Amino acid sequence: MRSPDRPEKSKVLGIEFIRGLGSGSLEPSLALFVSAYAAMRADAADDLADLETAGGVLLEAETPAPLSDDALSRALDAIDAIENCADVEGVSRARRAIRQASGYLVELGALPEVVRNAAYAALETTPWKFAGPGVRILPLGLPGKAKAELLRIEPGHGAPRHGHLGCELTLVLTGAFLDEHGRFGPGDVSIAGADLEHRPIAEPGPVCYALAVTDAPLAFKGLLGVFQRTFLH
Amino acid sequence: MRPTPSSFAETVNPDRDRHCALVEAIALRRDRTAFGELFAYFAPRVKAYCRRLGADDGLAEELAQEVLVAVWRKADTFDRRQASVSTWIFRIARNRRIDALRRTMRPELDPDDPLLQPEPAPAPDEEVSAMEREARVRSALQDLPADQLELLKLAFYEGLSHSEIAERAGLPLGTVKSRIRLAFMKLRGRLHGELN
Numbered sequence: 001m002r003s004p005d006r007p008e009k010s011k012v013l014g015i016e017f018i019r020g021l022g023s024g025s026l027e028p029s030l031a032l033f034v035s036a037y038a039a040m041r042a043d044a045a046d047d048l049a050d051l052e053t054a055g056g057v058l059l060e061a062e063t064p065a066p067l068s069d070d071a072l073s074r075a076l077d078a079i080d081a082i083e084n085c086a087d088v089e090g091v092s093r094a095r096r097a098i099r100q101a102s103g104y105l106v107e108l109g110a111l112p113e114v115v116r117n118a119a120y121a122a123l124e125t126t127p128w129k130f131a132g133p134g135v136r137i138l139p140l141g142l143p144g145k146a147k148a149e150l151l152r153i154e155p156g157h158g159a160p161r162h163g164h165l166g167c168e169l170t171l172v173l174t175g176a177f178l179d180e181h182g183r184f185g186p187g188d189v190s191i192a193g194a195d196l197e198h199r200p201i202a203e204p205g206p207v208c209y210a211l212a213v214t215d216a217p218l219a220f221k222g223l224l225g226v227f228q229r230t231f232l233h
Numbered sequence: 234m235r236p237t238p239s240s241f242a243e244t245v246n247p248d249r250d251r252h253c254a255l256v257e258a259i260a261l262r263r264d265r266t267a268f269g270e271l272f273a274y275f276a277p278r279v280k281a282y283c284r285r286l287g288a289d290d291g292l293a294e295e296l297a298q299e300v301l302v303a304v305w306r307k308a309d310t311f312d313r314r315q316a317s318v319s320t321w322i323f324r325i326a327r328n329r330r331i332d333a334l335r336r337t338m339r340p341e342l343d344p345d346d347p348l349l350q351p352e353p354a355p356a357p358d359e360e361v362s363a364m365e366r367e368a369r370v371r372s373a374l375q376d377l378p379a380d381q382l383e384l385l386k387l388a389f390y391e392g393l394s395h396s397e398i399a400e401r402a403g404l405p406l407g408t409v410k411s412r413i414r415l416a417f418m419k420l421r422g423r424l425h426g427e428l429n
Contacts, residue, residue, distance in 0.1 A: 015417075024327035025392030031331045049316075050420055051389050053363075053370045055327065056320030058390050060246060064277030065284055067294060072272050076265065078302045083263070143332075 011188035013037055018044055022051030027144035032118055033213045037171055039112035040187035097123040104128070104136075104152065107207060111173050115211055118142070119150050133157055134202075146215040153177065153202040153210070168192045168214045170200075175208030177201060246367075248274070252318035253311075260308035268305055271318075276301050279326050285391060286330060300326045316363050373420045384409060385416040 013034065020026040021034040038044040098105065100123040108116050118140045128136040134157025138150040155175070169191055176185040177200040184190050184200070192198060202208035246252075252274070258267035276297045283293035303325050311321055374382060384402065387393045393401070399409045 019389060019417075020392070022327075023389050023392030024330040026331065028331055031328075047421065049366060050370060052316070052324050052327075053320050053366050054374060054385075054420055055323035055390055056317055057246075057367070057371055057374060058386060059275075059278050059282055059323045059326070060319045062278040062281035062285075065280040065290075065293065067277055067280060067297070071276060071294060071298060072269060075272060075276070075298050075301055076268070078298070079265075079268070079305050082302070082306060 011182075011184060011190070012041075013044070013189055015047065018047045019051065022048055022055065027146060028142040029140070029144055029146035029148035029213045032114060032140070032142065032148055033169060033171060033211060035114040036112050036173065036211050037187070037189065039114060040171070040173070093124040096125075097121075100124075100127040107152075107174075107209065111209060115150065115173060118148070122150075128152070146213050148211065148213050151208075151210045151212055153200075153208040155202050155204045155207065158199050158201040168212055170210050170212045173209040173211060175206045176203040177208050177210070178203055246317065246319065249317055249367075253313040256304070256308050256311045256318055256321075257313075259305055260311065268301075271304065272301050275304070275319075275322055279322065282323075282326060283330075296326075296329060300329055303329070314363060317367055320363070320367070369422050370420060373422065377416055377419060381412055381416045381419075384412050385420070388413050389417075 017026070017030070017034045018038065021031055021038070024031075026034060034044075038048045097120050108119050111119070119138060122138055122140045126139060126141060128138050131137045134154035136152040138152075140148040140150060142148050151170075153175070158177075169189060170184070172184045172186050172188050172190075174186060176183055178184075179190070179198040179200040181190070181198065183203070190198075190200070252271065255264075255267040255271045258264035259271075279300045280293045280297035283296045284290070288296060300322065304322060307325070311318070316324070374385075377385065384398060387398045387401065388395075395409050395413070396406060398404075398413075399406045402409065404412075
């Protein structure tokens with residue numbers, strides 16, 4: 001809930017998200033979001049590495065579950081199939097992705113690896129979409145209820161005033177944008193609820209790339225309710 | 234000697250270097266014998282992890298195979314300076330789980346939960362080596378009382394929510410939260426000298 005004198009919004013994600021990623025219990029769009037966040041913030045990366053290291057130690061300590069007799073030979077068959085496949089289809093998909101990247105390939109190269117790979121995968125089938133002057137959107141097409149998109153905003157331009165049907169988490173990857181709530185630079189997260197109107201404008205300087213995850217009203221309700229209570233007061 | 238299910242006493246896994254060399258042999262030489270040895274160690278453990286997450290025997294075995302085939306495909310991205318093989322394989326299995334089970338997380342967040350209050354980050358110090366991190370995490374796991382270890386496993390390894398854990402462990406929600414918070418702080422090595 002907005003109030004005129006509230007302090008600046010928090011721009012960080014709670015540890016709950018890092019734990020959710022660490023244990024694999026986030027859906028794909030949110031998992032990508034938190035992975036990208038960890039790629040941009042040393043403290044989050046450190047926490048995530050601790051959790052994944054604990055995961056590895058606990059994996060070693062598992063009591064081995066017996067496999068069927070032919071388990072290894074079936075895995076080797078799968079490997080043969082991979083090794084013998086010339087992947088003609090893969091090459092043509094890659095060509096299509098390069099074409100659809102539409103001159104932004106160099107810029108994509110500067111994004112965190114997880115985001116870059118998601119963008120390349122999406123570009124195999126989907127082109128960038130025009131979303132107003134200076135703004136392009138690439139839907140990443142991940143499964144699940146939440147929707148992940150890569151935004152490319154040229155300096156001085158703004159994200160379209162999308163009706164916030166649901167809630168939106170935005171992570172700045174390169175450049176920066178300004179809105180009524182402040183300045184968001186690389187590694188900052190903007191959290192917008194359904195009741196929050198804002199019109200972010202990219203700052204002069206490098207092109208602003210951002211990763212946005214939006215969800216239907218109900219799906220994010222729990223998370224957003226908390227953010228509003230915790231951070232927006 | 235391998236860690237038994239109840240002990241993380243070795244501060245470094247004795248198989249660590251061996252496992253690294255096996256993955257590197259796959260990356261460099263497409264070495265199938267090396268793959269066979271890794272498979273024998275990790276596939277049954279990944280299967281056990283998948284069983285723990287609720288997959289039936291058939292699905293768990295299928296997922297374990299997929300994870301090990303992914304190990305073959307991704308072997309050239311493995312870097313022993315960044316992670317041990319078990320951490321790396323855990324991450325592959327975890328990502329496979331995100332894609333396969335697509336279990337949507339709806340953490341019942343509590344704004345008063347101290348875990349949610351952004352903490353001052355530890356000085357993102359000089360890069361912690363994977364070995365140092367592993368030694369610290371192993372010894373933290375080793376030192377945790379059994380009940381805290383169990384809660385930590387449910388929360389961080391199996392990915393259950395606080396209220397699911399409270400139900401399973403038969404504990405009040407508040408107790409679950411504070412124990413998990415404490416366990417996580419210990420894992421992060423933030424409590425040295427503050428407790429005990």
